[in-house]
Amino acid sequence: MAGLVPLGASVIDVGTDHAMVPVWLVQSGRARRALASDIRPGPLKSAAALVKRTGTGDRVRLLQTDGLTGIGPEDGDTVILAGMGGETMISILAAASWTGAGTLLILEPQSKRGDLRRWLIGNGFSIRTEKLVEDAGRIYPILTAAGGPSPAYSEAELHLGRLAQIGGDPLFLKYLEDARARTAKAAPYDGEAAALLADYDDIKRRFCHADCT
Ligand SMILES: C[S@@+](CC[C@H](N)C(=O)[O-])C[C@H]1O[C@@H](n2cnc3c(N)ncnc32)[C@H](O)[C@@H]1O
Structure with missing residues (x-):
């Protein structure tokens, strides 16, 4: 996943849970800043603890929100949606049309991958790359996508x-x-x-x- 994030990106990690991905991205120097969001307060509490422990609060901002509600292109050039179902990703992206204009999407859907691909290419996105990763014996695709003809x-x-x-x-x-x-x-x-x-x-x-x- 990390290798798919462009060097110097400003990242929006939706459904961040413990914020491990955004913290690692800024610590490693790959991302210059990150907005880590989650719909639930519990994960954000863990995220806040990790940000404090790692001293990354100057580069990782936390936000409790549903999907990309209240978030815009000024908050980042790269949106990560990982570890959630394809149908949740579709509803998050459908409510944030700005992601179709110049934003890089990095998507790791746990289910409904066919529905997600169909939605992306039917809604002005082009899937740029696909990569497979194995975790605990299961294989998951990671997609990158951006607005453009498919x-x-x-x-x-x-x-x-x-x-x-x-x-x-x-x-x-x-x-x-x-x-x-x-x-x-x-x-x-x-x-x-x-x-x-x-x-x-x-x-x-x-x-x-x-x-x-
Ligand atoms: C399984 S965790 C994935 C964590 C991390 N992204 C990863 O891949 O390791 C899914 C997270 O997505 C959050 N989530 C689910 N629906 C969401 C939504 N509509 N908006 C924001 N966060 C959401 C959950 O609260 C949970 O923390």
């Missing part, structure tokens, strides 16, 4: 990410297997699952090399 996505790419961006990732085949298993589980209740499973199998054949079973 190439077309197939249905499978809406769920997985654009193959041109993500197909070469060392974790891609494991990620594809996980996505396939989730879709297969939902198949009895999802009329579109069969077509998606066929697409996933086709993609596996294209990206699989000798080491694939």
Whole structure:
């Protein structure tokens, strides 16, 4: 995540929880300042303790608010939304249209990734990069996006990410297997699952090399 933040950025970390990301970003010198926000007072109390302990109060400002309410482009050039569901990210971004004009988004959705990609490209954003990370045996995509025209996505790419961006990732085949298993589980209740499973199998054949079973 940190490597995706441009050097010298001013960062808005929405749903900051303990503020570990913004504190690390300013301590490491990657970000020059950060606004760390959360909807709940409990996380902000922990965030305040970390900011105090690390002496970063001159560079990390804390704010209790829902999403980007009361926050604008003057507060930062890079918005991080991490560790929340894709549907929450959509509602936060839909209520802050200024993010479509010159803001870099760094998004780590825990669920509803297809809905998030569909919303981004349907609402004037272009997904610039996708990277996979593994945590406790699970694989998560991290997207960067900004306002701008988007190439077309197939249905499978809406769920997985654009193959041109993500197909070469060392974790891609494991990620594809996980996505396939989730879709297969939902198949009895999802009329579109069969077509998606066929697409996933086709993609596996294209990206699989000798080491694939
Ligand atoms: C699982 S934590 C993620 C913490 C951190 N961003 C990370 O990735 O490690 C999710 C945080 O998002 C906050 N949150 C959920 N909905 C929010 C909203 N609409 N606006 C701001 N914060 C929100 C929660 O209070 C919680 O602290």
